Amino acid sequence: MARVRLAGVGKTYPDGTSAVTDLDLDIADGEFLVLVGPSGCGKTTALRMVAGLEEISSGTLTIGDRVVNRTPARDRDVAMVFQSYALYPHLSVRDNIGFGLQLRKVAKSEIKKRVEAAAETLGLSEHLDRKPRNLSGGQRQRVAMGRAIVRDPQAFLMDEPLSNLDAKLRVQMRAEISRIQRDLGVTTIYVTHDQVEAMTLGDRVAVMKKGVLQQVASPQELYDRPTNIFVAGFIGSPAMNLLQGSLEADGDGDGARLALGDQTLAVPGPLLAERPALRGYIGRGVAVGIRPEDMEDAELDGARDGAVLDSTTELVEALGSELLVHFRITAAPVVTEDTKELARDAGADGLPAEAASSGLIARFSPRSRTAIGHPVRVRVDTGRLYFFDPVTGAGIWGDPAPAQQQKEGTHA
Amino acid sequence: MSTREDTAAVDPAAAPDPGQGAPQSSLASRIVSRLGSGLLQAVLVLIAVFWLMPTLGLFISSLRSPQDNSASGWWAVLTEPSQLTLENYASLLDNEGFVASFFNTVLITVPSTVLIVVIAALAAYAFAWLEFPGRDWLFLGVVGLLVVPLQVALVPIAQIYGGLGIYGSILGVVLFHVGYGLPFAIFLLRNFFAAIPRDLLEAARMDGGREFTIFRRVILPLGGPAIASLAIFQFLWVWNDLLVALVFADAQNQPMTKALQSEMRQFGANIDVISSGAFLSMVVPLLVFFAFQRYFVQGVMAGAVK
Numbered sequence: 001m002a003r004v005r006l007a008g009v010g011k012t013y014p015d016g017t018s019a020v021t022d023l024d025l026d027i028a029d030g031e032f033l034v035l036v037g038p039s040g041c042g043k044t045t046a047l048r049m050v051a052g053l054e055e056i057s058s059g060t061l062t063i064g065d066r067v068v069n070r071t072p073a074r075d076r077d078v079a080m081v082f083q084s085y086a087l088y089p090h091l092s093v094r095d096n097i098g099f100g101l102q103l104r105k106v107a108k109s110e111i112k113k114r115v116e117a118a119a120e121t122l123g124l125s126e127h128l129d130r131k132p133r134n135l136s137g138g139q140r141q142r143v144a145m146g147r148a149i150v151r152d153p154q155a156f157l158m159d160e161p162l163s164n165l166d167a168k169l170r171v172q173m174r175a176e177i178s179r180i181q182r183d184l185g186v187t188t189i190y191v192t193h194d195q196v197e198a199m200t201l202g203d204r205v206a207v208m209k210k211g212v213l214q215q216v217a218s219p220q221e222l223y224d225r226p227t228n229i230f231v232a233g234f235i236g237s238p239a240m241n242l243l244q245g246s247l248e249a250d251g252d253g254d255g256a257r258l259a260l261g262d263q264t265l266a267v268p269g270p271l272l273a274e275r276p277a278l279r280g281y282i283g284r285g286v287a288v289g290i291r292p293e294d295m296e297d298a299e300l301d302g303a304r305d306g307a308v309l310d311s312t313t314e315l316v317e318a319l320g321s322e323l324l325v326h327f328r329i330t331a332a333p334v335v336t337e338d339t340k341e342l343a344r345d346a347g348a349d350g351l352p353a354e355a356a357s358s359g360l361i362a363r364f365s366p367r368s369r370t371a372i373g374h375p376v377r378v379r380v381d382t383g384r385l386y387f388f389d390p391v392t393g394a395g396i397w398g399d400p401a402p403a404q405q406q407k408e409g410t411h412a
Numbered sequence: 413m414s415t416r417e418d419t420a421a422v423d424p425a426a427a428p429d430p431g432q433g434a435p436q437s438s439l440a441s442r443i444v445s446r447l448g449s450g451l452l453q454a455v456l457v458l459i460a461v462f463w464l465m466p467t468l469g470l471f472i473s474s475l476r477s478p479q480d481n482s483a484s485g486w487w488a489v490l491t492e493p494s495q496l497t498l499e500n501y502a503s504l505l506d507n508e509g510f511v512a513s514f515f516n517t518v519l520i521t522v523p524s525t526v527l528i529v530v531i532a533a534l535a536a537y538a539f540a541w542l543e544f545p546g547r548d549w550l551f552l553g554v555v556g557l558l559v560v561p562l563q564v565a566l567v568p569i570a571q572i573y574g575g576l577g578i579y580g581s582i583l584g585v586v587l588f589h590v591g592y593g594l595p596f597a598i599f600l601l602r603n604f605f606a607a608i609p610r611d612l613l614e615a616a617r618m619d620g621g622r623e624f625t626i627f628r629r630v631i632l633p634l635g636g637p638a639i640a641s642l643a644i645f646q647f648l649w650v651w652n653d654l655l656v657a658l659v660f661a662d663a664q665n666q667p668m669t670k671a672l673q674s675e676m677r678q679f680g681a682n683i684d685v686i687s688s689g690a691f692l693s694m695v696v697p698l699l700v701f702f703a704f705q706r707y708f709v710q711g712v713m714a715g716a717v718k
Binding site for chain 2: 051052053072073074075078079080082083084085086087088089090099100103104147151
């Protein structure tokens with residue numbers, strides 16, 4: 001178990017493309033850090049550099065007290081769980097798990113003891129003499145885990161270990177990985193593109209985009225105080241609604257008014273007080289983020305002045321516990337590098353550059369009676385609006401007071 | 413794979429339709445579905461009999477006296493089983509030159525095959541999984557050597573052997589076979605090794621394996637089928653070779669093929685020696701084939717990566 005530190009780590013391929021740029025991460029002993037981002041963001045490359053499977057082009061990688069830039073994978077004393085599991089097909093489960101110990105010349109009796117203990121932890125005791133081809137997907141995944149934990153390494157590296165499992169099994173294994181990691185207290189770096197995994201597993205989550213680290217923070221802080229539009233749009237499901245708006249001074253009060261197309265929301269004074277930098281945007285355009293869960297059917301919630309958007313319901317997705325209501329307002333969507341990258345990750349070809357209106361998704365209580373084609377009044381929790389610079393995409397927060405922000409920002 | 417078989421089994425109506433079925437099922441499975449199992453088996457038996465007939469003829473000829481062989485065809489034993497005798501084999505074993513040639517063949521074939529398999533497996537691993545400068549160019553060279561006919565090398569190599577003093581020796585024959593067997597062997601094994609999922613090697617590296625350990629404990633077991641096929645091909649090729657032996661082996665180091673050839677006369681042949689000797693030379697590769705047969709197991713990679 002050890003601290004893992006990446007200082008300015010970069011990876012440049014011989015053809016000049018850069019997969020990871022100047023990555024700084026400091027992972028504490030026993031911490032569970034999740035690297036998350038869309039495909040091709042460099043998260044797997046970063047992990048493979050820590051593993052020693054990929055050469056480090058620049059920067060310093062430290063595991064424990066050793067700089068291991070030039071140390072081959074076999075001597076780094078880290079264990080990796082591969083996305084494909086990479087089990088040795090010709091070996092039994094027992095030998096698969098014990099392979100690393102055999103290569104390290106551990107005594108046979110000791111190997112037997114440790115393999116059986118690991119199998120016990122993972123519920124594999126009855127399958128020790130089977131070959132991988134006779135195991136189910138979930139069991140193979142466990143064997144891959146077993147191979148890592150039996151070695152008692154300095155750190156676990158996991159490369160999307162759950163992506164080949166079906167949804168139900170994934171939830172179960174997610175809980176199990178979390179339990180095992182906490183029991184063993186081994187420093188863990190976990191790569192995934194699934195933000196639910198990232199949020200549920202990580203002590204801290206590092207969001208990457210195109211090889212560049214965007215933000216490292218606890219899951220809640222990532223959700224509450226995203227550093228830019230990319231993080232805001234990536235964390236949360238359904239994704240945050242992003243709109244172009246403009247801030248105008250409110251005549252008498254200490255608040256402001258936010259114009260979204262032909263509608264207006266009142267920005268409460270306390271929010272402006274918390275984020276003083278926002279004052280500088282009064283009279284200018286601003287990118288606005290509204291989380292689906294910060295909206296509710298005004299009919300249920302009681303409408304307040306300046307906190308309601310009027311529209312027509314376009315689509316209702318009933319999930320039982322909630323309704324996802326799609327509607328449209330006349331504000332233009334935010335188009336920046338970040339939103340393009342998010343759209344690409346979501347599988348869309350690109351945003352309409354000059355659209356005059358944007359589609360929004362709101363999360364309503366199932367008691368809502370809204371129906372397709374009918375007018376809908378959407379109450380917005382204006383105290384939880386997100387603001388970003390429309391050009392740079394950086395979050396507008398004012399002073400860095402995350403702890404306080406986090407406390408006040410949580411749902412009532 | 414099982415999915416494909418399942419669909420073929422569940423949906424027989426699709427098979428007779430050539431427009432729909434053709435791209436989905438393999439040639440073999442289409443043949444099977446057209447013929448039905450009973451007819452198919454009859455055809456297979458027929459083909460097998462056709463293939464075996466000359467072998468049977470050779471075998472029976474080797475069990476008849478030269479007089480009988482020149483008087484009638486081998487099928488005469490069907491009516492006169494008393495013709496069968498082990499005399500030919502007895503005299504063959506008394507023929508010291510021929511017995512020596514049998515051992516020469518073994519001495520040529522076994523080292524050639526072993527050397528080719530060992531060197532090619534190591535080289536193939538390097539070509540497939542190690543990064544070193546010029547690797548792709550070197551491999552291109554190996555592929556290029558595949559198309560160089562061995563005849564062009566006969567004269568120059570003979571001269572080199574003369575200079576080295578190994579002309580006519582078994583060593584010379586072995587080296588020639590190894591040299592000409594390697595390009596194909598490396599090519600075959602490299603392509604097989606390259607198809608092994610990279611994750612497996614990386615997992616072994618993470619598990620603490622050095623290159624040679626990975627080669628021995630992961631690649632070799634997984635490469636079993638390819639290595640077994642290569643070994644059989646090489647064994648047959650060298651065992652049956654006549655040309656290289658004619659050029660490079662002198663009388664005392666000649667293998668069986670050359671010894672048999674020398675029994676051919678301008679007016680007829682020593683059918684007793686040739687038939688029994690030829691049958692003997694045929695039996696050994698068959699034994700080798702059956703010995704390695706169990707390594708031709710499909711699906712050894714199942715369960716590795718998913």
